Amino acid sequence: xxxxxxxxxxxxxxxxxxxxxxxxxxxxxxxxxxxxxxxxxxxxxxxxxxxxxxxxxxxxxxxxxxxxxxxxxxxxxxxxxxxxxxxxxxxxxxxxxxxxxxxxxxxxxxxxxxxxxxxxxxxxxxxxxxxxxxxxxxxxxxxxxxxxxxxxxxxxxxxxxxxxxxxxxxxxxxxxxxxxxxxxxxxxxxxxxxxxxxxxxxxxxxxxxxxxxxxxxxxxxxxxxxxxxxxxxxxxxxxxxxxxxxxxxxxxxxxxxxxxxxxxxxxxxxxxxxxxxxxxxxxxxxxxxxxxxxxxxxxxxxxxxxxxxxxxxxxxxxxxxxxxxxxxxxxxxxxxxxxxxxxxxxxxxxxxxxxxxxxxxxxxxxxxxxxxxxxxxxxxxxxxxxxxxxxxxxxxxxxxxxxxxxxxxxxxxxxxxxxxxxxxxxxxxxxxxxxxxxxxxxxxxxxxxxxxxxxxxxxxxxxxxxxxxxxxxxxxxxxxxxxxxxxxxxxxxxxxxxxxxxxxxxxxxxxxxxxxxxxxxxxxxxxxxxxxxxxxxxxxxxxxxxxxxxxxxxxxxxxxxxxxxxxxxxxxxxxxxxxxxxxxxxxxxxxxxxxxxxxxxxxxxxx
Numbered sequence: 001x002x003x004x005x006x007x008x009x010x011x012x013x014x015x016x017x018x019x020x021x022x023x024x025x026x027x028x029x030x031x032x033x034x035x036x037x038x039x040x041x042x043x044x045x046x047x048x049x050x051x052x053x054x055x056x057x058x059x060x061x062x063x064x065x066x067x068x069x070x071x072x073x074x075x076x077x078x079x080x081x082x083x084x085x086x087x088x089x090x091x092x093x094x095x096x097x098x099x100x101x102x103x104x105x106x107x108x109x110x111x112x113x114x115x116x117x118x119x120x121x122x123x124x125x126x127x128x129x130x131x132x133x134x135x136x137x138x139x140x141x142x143x144x145x146x147x148x149x150x151x152x153x154x155x156x157x158x159x160x161x162x163x164x165x166x167x168x169x170x171x172x173x174x175x176x177x178x179x180x181x182x183x184x185x186x187x188x189x190x191x192x193x194x195x196x197x198x199x200x201x202x203x204x205x206x207x208x209x210x211x212x213x214x215x216x217x218x219x220x221x222x223x224x225x226x227x228x229x230x231x232x233x234x235x236x237x238x239x240x241x242x243x244x245x246x247x248x249x250x251x252x253x254x255x256x257x258x259x260x261x262x263x264x265x266x267x268x269x270x271x272x273x274x275x276x277x278x279x280x281x282x283x284x285x286x287x288x289x290x291x292x293x294x295x296x297x298x299x300x301x302x303x304x305x306x307x308x309x310x311x312x313x314x315x316x317x318x319x320x321x322x323x324x325x326x327x328x329x330x331x332x333x334x335x336x337x338x339x340x341x342x343x344x345x346x347x348x349x350x351x352x353x354x355x356x357x358x359x360x361x362x363x364x365x366x367x368x369x370x371x372x373x374x375x376x377x378x379x380x381x382x383x384x385x386x387x388x389x390x391x392x393x394x395x396x397x398x399x400x401x402x403x404x405x406x407x408x409x410x411x412x413x414x415x416x417x418x419x420x421x422x423x424x425x426x427x428x429x430x431x432x433x434x435x436x437x438x439x440x441x442x443x444x445x446x447x448x449x450x451x452x453x454x455x456x457x458x459x460x461x462x463x464x465x466x467x468x469x470x471x472x473x474x475x476x477x478x479x480x481x482x483x484x485x486x487x488x489x490x491x492x493x494x495x496x497x498x499x500x501x502x503x504x505x506x507x508x509x510x511x512x513x514x515x516x517x518x519x520x521x522x523x524x525x526x527x528x529x530x531x532x533x534x535x536x537x538x539x540x541x542x543x544x545x546x547x548x549x550x551x552x553x554x555x556x557x558x559x560x561x562x563x564x565x566x567x568x569x570x571x572x573x574x575x576x577x578x579x580x581x582x583x584x585x586x587x588x589x590x591x592x593x594x595x596x597x598x599x600x601x602x603x604x605x606x607x
Contacts, residue, residue: 003188003253003402004165004181005465023141033096033104034087039146039156049094052084052146052156057096059108060147060157063189063216071218072147074157079224080107084156102224105139108163110227112185113192113212113234113253140166140180160185161462182465187402188253189216195256204241205256208234283308283374284465285404287443288382291469292515293552294522297445298380300469304443308376313441314362315376318355320385322454326392331357333415351419356394361423363440368424372439379444386454397436398463404438447515471504475520481528483541486586494587494598496528496541502597503553503590510561517557523548546579554578567591 023034041047058081063071082096082104096104109116143162149155163183195201196213208230215222231252238255283304289297305315318329326332331353337345353361359377366373388395397406411433412420420431444464446456481496497520504517527544529537554575558565566589570577581589587598 003184003191003251005184007164007180007182021141021143033082033098035084035094035096041146042148042151050086052094053086054154055084056155057082057084057158058155059104059111059142059144059160061111061160061185061189061216063193063218071216072157072159073215073218073222075107075111075222075224077222077224080104080222081155107224108139108142110224110231111215111222112183112188113227113231113251114183115235115251138166140164184402191253191257192216202241204237205234208237209256283311283313283376283441284443284467285400285438285441286398286464287441287467288446288464289443289467289469290446290515291473292471292517292519293447295469295471295473295519296521297447297469299521300473301378301443301445305376305378308374308441311374312372313374313376315378316355316359317378317380319380320382320387320390322384324385324390326390327354329354329356329390330392330394331416331419351415353419356391357416360434360436360440361420363437364424366439367437374439374441376441376443379442382444382446383454383456387456388460391460395460395463397434398442398460400436400438404436404440406435409433409435469519471514471517471519472501473520475501478520478525478528483529483538485542485582486588487584490585490588492586496523498598499587499594502594505597506565506591506594507557507561510558510564512557512561518549518552522552542583546582550578550582551575564591 021035021037023036035049035052037049038046039049039052041051058074058076060072060074063073079102082098082101084094085097087093087095098104106116108114141164142158142160144158144160147157147159149157163185165181165183167179167181192209192212193216196206196209198206211223211226211230214220215227234252234256238252242255289301291297309315331351333349334352335347336350336352338348339345355377359375362373363375366375391398393410396408396410399407401407412431417428417431420426420434421428424431475497478497479495482493483496484491485494486492500518500520500522507517508514523541523544527540529541553565554562566578566581568585568589569581578589587595
């Protein structure tokens with residue numbers, strides 16, 4: 001199924017602009033359209049959801065993004081503008097008032113030429129041909145950004161950034177066979193616009209796609225009834241004209257994609273407009289794993305990496321740092337030691353590839369040899385360097401089509417062209433431009449809360465899939481860790497995970513962002529005291545607690561609320577005093593709310 005990327009689990013879906021989102025309740029008969037997260041206010045800064053109370057909302061899509069003809073296309077007909085109201089007196093969410101208006105899920109599907117969402121009830125089709133029609137589907141979640149077209153009006157645009165589709169069948173009140181897909185809506189829009197300009201296009205298909213092309217170009221206002229009528233007529237035409245290849249169940253654009261024409265007749269050909277080979281090697285292409293410190297981002301990536309290698313792939317790892325450069329990452333001319341006459345080493349200059357180019361070369365060579373191998377570049381600490389500068393012109397290659405190949409190529413310099421021609425044993429003309437093949441993957445980790453990191457601009461972010469690692473992910477792996485803290489009357493046996501969560505909860509109430517809290521592995525498992533008889537294990541843990549946890553809270557995450565976090569004596573004034581107090585008082589150095597919560601979660605006083 002084109003334009004869809006199936007997600008292994010919904011929890012892995014977290015695009016770069018995920019702070020504000022719309023969700024639709026698939027079991028509802030209508031009206032259950034909710035808003036969550038933190039929208040941007042008129043000043044461009046995040047604000048509370050309640051600031052949107054009473055405003056009139058409509059969805060909008062960026063068409064031809066990045067192009068000089070970029071348009072913000074609004075779904076602003078009477079049936080697709082929704083008043084924003086509180087969901088309930090005790091709820092932090094807001095809702096869209098649907099009532100007699102078009103269901104937002106249905107409206108979005110009509111605009112994007114998707115099949116009609118069926119809801120999560122009994123499947124209409126016992127035998128189907130595509131993932132989204134297999135078990136029914138609905139627009140489950142849309143990542144959006146709030147923009148304001150008029151400084152004085154009460155209207156707000158929901159600028160769509162990412163769309164999640166889900167499919168499943170309702171069975172006795174629950175949802176069965178759920179599958180989740182990320183929809184590449186930009187590719188759908190681009191395909192419609194490109195098809196409309198084809199000289200050999202089927203005239204009937206062109207006529208039925210014409211309204212969508214005009215909406216995507218911003219030439220006229222979106223009309224829901226016209227969209228539904230054109231889509232349904234397109235399905236009927238494809239079923240009639242190409243009955244052996246199109247059943248009417250699947251995505252109509254999938255049917256259009258397969259219609260390639262010659263100058264004599266209009267028959268469905270075997271080759272699609274966009275080559276989409278079967279993807280048996282199902283790993284993400286451009287992936288950034290991010291989250292708070294100690295959540296196990298690198299560990300999770302390493303686990304996935306082992307699976308990748310077991311499936312026959314190869315991998316290379318690099319760590320970014322502040323002074324890391326394009327030349328180090330991609331390649332540049334450097335002094336090279338070569339063995340000269342009489343066995344003597346001589347120094348000359350030659351083009352030396354960096355890790356990006358080395359992995360690219362292996363991927364291209366695999367494609368040319370047909371060995372079927374996939375190749376991976378792992379980037380640790382992506383934002384400790386300036387990513388857009390390190391990638392340079394290779395940044396353009398990160399836009400991938402449905403097969404994983406770069407949508408756009410990059411012209412090579414004279415030096416790089418000669419190097420590629422030599423390594424790939426091809427002509428310099430063939431090496432005059434490069435693109436990423438579908439068997440090259442790039443995975444990265446980052447933590448936006450670390451001091452000294454560089455910002456990542458939106459244009460760079462949108463070319464990656466972002467995977468958020470939650471603050472409590474895999475906490476069960478450290479649930480057993482208990483350690484004695486404090487001395488004399490302060491002596492207690494403390495559960496490390498309970499203490500970590502209590503500190504996080506306190507910091508959250510002080511306004512500290514989640515990406516600055518502590519994950520389960522903020523202290524590595526290697527220093528966790530276990531069930532063995534090692535008499536030094538507990539002391540090592542306490543040393544690490546001082547050096548890592550207390551230092552981090554004192555200098556970074558808890559810096560703005562030290563006097564509340566450490567309310568006793570002069571612990572909040574000097575780090576040395578804090579460590580001294582900790583050795584004697586244990587967790588009693590913390591605010592009484594933290595102590596009380598840890599006691600509830602499993603602290604035992606040692607008498």
